[in-house]
Amino acid sequence: MSVRQSLLAILDQGPCYGYQLRAEFERRTGSGPALNVGQVYTTLERLERDGLVVKGGADEHGHVHYEITPDGREQARAWLRSADSPGSGARDDLATQVTLAATLPGADVDTLIRRHRARLMRDLERIERGLTDADDAADIPSRLSASRRDSRARADLAWLDSVEAQLTKGPYAAFPLSGASDRPRRGRPPKALSDAAN
Structure with a gap:
């Protein structure tokens, strides 16, 4: 459950596409079991089905951004205030919730x-x-x-x-969404880089 709620809490900061959400989740929760990008997209589909996010248009790179709905915002903020007993999954729900909250402006x-x-x-x-x-x-x-x-x-x-x-x-301060993605580029490296490596 912490992944679903975490993605909503990140989307409460602004629209994101799936890979960007994965990168934000990992940046904000530290080390732990890697979050599969397929799980992110499956979770986004369920959140959309449940009326908690809406799928927006694609940007110039073809990334489809998702935006949180008012119901999704309410659910994300309620989760960031709740202290329910953690689940029994592989992910440490307590650590995920607290570390994520520590990085979100307004939490x-x-x-x-x-x-x-x-x-x-x-x-x-x-x-x-x-x-x-x-x-x-x-x-x-x-x-x-x-x-x-x-x-x-x-x-x-x-x-x-x-x-x-x-x-x-x-010093400690929450931080906004990252505009950049660390998504690896596809294909061969640019000629200048491949020449420098030789």
Whole structure:
């Protein structure tokens, strides 16, 4: 779900085409599992179907730009304020949401961090109650599972503390959409470059 919401949040900054969205996503979320450009276009089709984006015209390079709709803007901004429990996919939803919010002009990353911290503290209280209730030696699977959730919540809290400290240190500023794309050119390099390489 974080990819869908992330693309909407980026489109809230301005129209983009698919490869540009992929580049913006990677630039704003740092390292992690690479985002397949096919996934970007499939997600854009679904967002268009759901009325959250509209397909615009093509530019002089043939890139079809997508624009966010008012419903899409509302959904993107709501996601940037929410502190829902992260999904269980390969992508780290918490890290994706927080790092993306830190780069988007207008996103309130401090409030987002506070909300995630409060959610994680509530999660820890529930987990600790579960560990106390599962103190029976016969209930080892429940204890092991709760122990894993406890470790993950504590690690997420420590990471949020680190993020907050880094953003407080500065210099830090959100940044606008990049006008350039790092899309590789097709075909042979220009003659001057190929001659210089020899």
